[in-house]
Each structure stands twice: as C-alpha cells, then as structure tokens.
Amino acid sequence: MANSSAPGLVDVLAERDYPGRGVVLGRDVDGTGFALYWLTGRSAASRERYMDVQADAVEVKDSSNGPVDALRHYVAIRRSARDLVVGNGDQVTPLFERVTAGTPFEAAVRDIAFEPDPPIFTPRITAYATLTEDGGMTDVSVSGAVPVPGWPGQAQQRTVHTTSVETGQSLAITTYTGDATTPAASGIALNASVGETWQSVAKKLWAALNPQYRVALVGFDVARGLGSAVMYARPTSN
Numbered sequence: 001m002a003n004s005s006a007p008g009l010v011d012v013l014a015e016r017d018y019p020g021r022g023v024v025l026g027r028d029v030d031g032t033g034f035a036l037y038w039l040t041g042r043s044a045a046s047r048e049r050y051m052d053v054q055a056d057a058v059e060v061k062d063s064s065n066g067p068v069d070a071l072r073h074y075v076a077i078r079r080s081a082r083d084l085v086v087g088n089g090d091q092v093t094p095l096f097e098r099v100t101a102g103t104p105f106e107a108a109v110r111d112i113a114f115e116p117d118p119p120i121f122t123p124r125i126t127a128y129a130t131l132t133e134d135g136g137m138t139d140v141s142v143s144g145a146v147p148v149p150g151w152p153g154q155a156q157q158r159t160v161h162t163t164s165v166e167t168g169q170s171l172a173i174t175t176y177t178g179d180a181t182t183p184a185a186s187g188i189a190l191n192a193s194v195g196e197t198w199q200s201v202a203k204k205l206w207a208a209l210n211p212q213y214r215v216a217l218v219g220f221d222v223a224r225g226l227g228s229a230v231m232y233a234r235p236t237s238n
Helices: 009-014 092-100 198-208
Strands: 022-027 033-040 049-053 057-062 074-079 083-087 124-131 137-148 151-164 169-174 176-178 183-185 190-193 214-221 230-233
Touching: 009 022, 009 169, 009 190, 009 198, 022 083, 022 124, 022 137, 033 049, 033 074, 033 083, 033 124, 033 198, 049 214, 049 230, 074 092, 083 092, 092 124, 124 169, 137 169, 198 214, 198 230
Parallel strands: none
Antiparallel strands: 022 033, 022 169, 033 214, 049 057, 057 074, 074 083, 083 124, 124 137, 137 151, 169 190, 176 183, 214 230
C-alpha cells in the first residue's frame, strides 16, 4: 500500500508550475505496474505536437507539417515483452537497443548528454524497467543527464535505482522546476506514493498541468502494453 510518509505523486508534481516533460514508473494502489509520459510546450512549435501510440512504441510527432526537429520529435517509449524505456529525446531508441542486447542501464546511459539549449541545458530524462511475467517491474532506474556544476560542457548522470517497485510506490522525474518564464533544469528523480489507480493519476496530472502549455500525456499498464494506453491531448491543427 502507499507509504503515508512519502509525498503523493499528484501533489508533488502539481506543485511544479512548469514541470516541462515528465516520466513516471510505478505501481498503483491495486498493484498494477504503470508508466506515464507527458509533454508541455512554451513555444508554438512545441505545442504543435502529438503522441502517436503504436504497438510497441510511442512517437512524438509534429502536427503542423513543419520541419522535423530532433529536440521536439522523437520516439519517447519503447517496449518489448521484457524491457521498457521511456524518455524525452532521441536517446530512447539507441538506449533501448543497448539494454535489450544486454548492456546494463547504468552503462548504457553514460554517454547521454543534456540538450544543447543554453542557458537552460534541458536534462535528458530516461527511465528503464525489466518487466516481469506477473505484471511487475524489477531493476527500475530513472536517470537525468545534467551539466556538471562549474563545468557546463560536461554531462553527469543523476540515477536512482531500485530492485523493485512496491504497490503504492513510484519513481518520477521532470525536466524542469520553476515557472514557464524562468524554467530551471531539474533532472532529479523523486520517490512518491500512489494512493489511487494509475488511470486516476493520469487524469489528475493532466488536469494539474497548466492548460496554456500542456500538449499531451499518455499512461498505460506495463503488463498489458500500449494497447491499454490512456491519452490526453490538446487540440491540434490537423
């Protein structure tokens, strides 16, 4: 059951006025393993996006027929019967390929850098889990690639790892804290409690995101796969 001493997932994320993009891996109050990913956007181009849910992947695409930008358009989720990777950029597919080939997650993320968008240097955030036959997750890791303080040209990985996620527990990470005018890079994972179903969490997180900036949110049962996905999205130009 949820740890009453840990901050609630929805509450702690709702306190962030502009969280940017975010990833959550957890098990809800019923013990169901779930994943969430969401997008926000300050610019018009960033808001002209949608998430294309496929059989084993979710891809962030442009909805305005404009040019493809690797910082905005990328595969955000890859899933197989055994492995799950969720992240906010073009690191997701190569990392998925490395971990499915046997490279440990901690080694696979070492060469991931933050985004080249000074002065913010947006963290590249990535989460990994090994999926079990009973619908659970083991070897859960959440990592943020951020600049080294004092040496902004270098990246370091802030990684949190747990061997398992218990019922009512989640690991979450966002790109930003602060507000949309002055976003501050985060990339720090947090443990939070989940006292409701994952569908309720997805609905409440979408409602908590500032309507001016929210773009899309997807959540799904990791055991059932992307066929169980719940999607929230702002209207597009299509």
